[in-house]
Amino acid sequence: MTPGGLLTHGLVLVGHSMGAKVALATLANLPETLLKLAKGLVLIAPSPPSALHLPAEMKEQQRGAYSSEESVRFTLGNILSSFTLLDEDDIRCGVRDSLSGNELAKKAWPAYGMEEDISSEVKTVLKAVVASDPGFKAVVLIGDGDIVETKEKVEAEVVQVLVDSGVQTSVKVVQNVRHLLPLEAPRAVQEVISKF
Incomplete structure (x- = not known):
């Protein structure tokens, strides 16, 4: 299959947390030929493009959150979600995937990824995309009980960037879930993605 055939219907970028x-960083760095194919974004419990500076103790907690089965289970059941929203298969999968993840990647997010401010580049590319395709749209999903990326924070630091850049933006708040929407509310996530 040729790249043109693969992207016949355009390109939608999807990201969680x-x-x-x-x-957003990928969109800001796409080559012009792919950027012209971009149709939209689906951002699920998104981290904002702006910088996040955590206090030292929270940063240290982030560094160890995925280092052992016990720390992953704690993080899944107390911070990212709750033991009432995840079944044991979800938890086992989360533990397995977290522990098997690349160590450099696990260290990069708290070390510098969350502190990187890409908002200027994102705004610039979004405005350019909307200028060439006014139909470009974004859907943002937020868990109403998310304590990692709260509704207020996502609306102020993600949705507002999209709206200020001229992107047709819709926000869907999913009730009775936290941060792990793909596991907690897979139908809601699938429904949004299938509409593109």
């Missing part, structure tokens, strides 16, 4: 910041 820090993956949403990566999706």
Whole structure:
């Protein structure tokens, strides 16, 4: 299959949490030929493109959050979600995936990824994309109980950037979930993605 055939219907970038910041950074760095194919964004419990500076003790907690089965279970059940929203298979999968992740990647997010401010580049590229395709749109999903990327923070630091850049933006607040929407509310996530 040729790249043109693969992208016949355009390109939609999807990202969850820090993956949403990566999706925005990717959009800001796409070559012109791919940028012209961009149709939209789906940002799920997104980290904002602006810098996040944590106090030293919180930063240290982030560094150790995915270092052992016990720390991953704690993080999954107390911070990212709750033991009432995840079943044991979800937790086992989260533990397995977290522990098998690349060590450099796990260290990069608290060390500098969350502190990187890409908002200027994101605004510039979004304005250019909207100028060439006024139909470019974004959907932002937020868990109403998210304590990592709160509704207020996402609206102020992600949604506002999109709106100020001229992007047709819709926000869907998913009830009775926290940060792990792909596990806690997979139907809501699938429904949004399928509409593109």
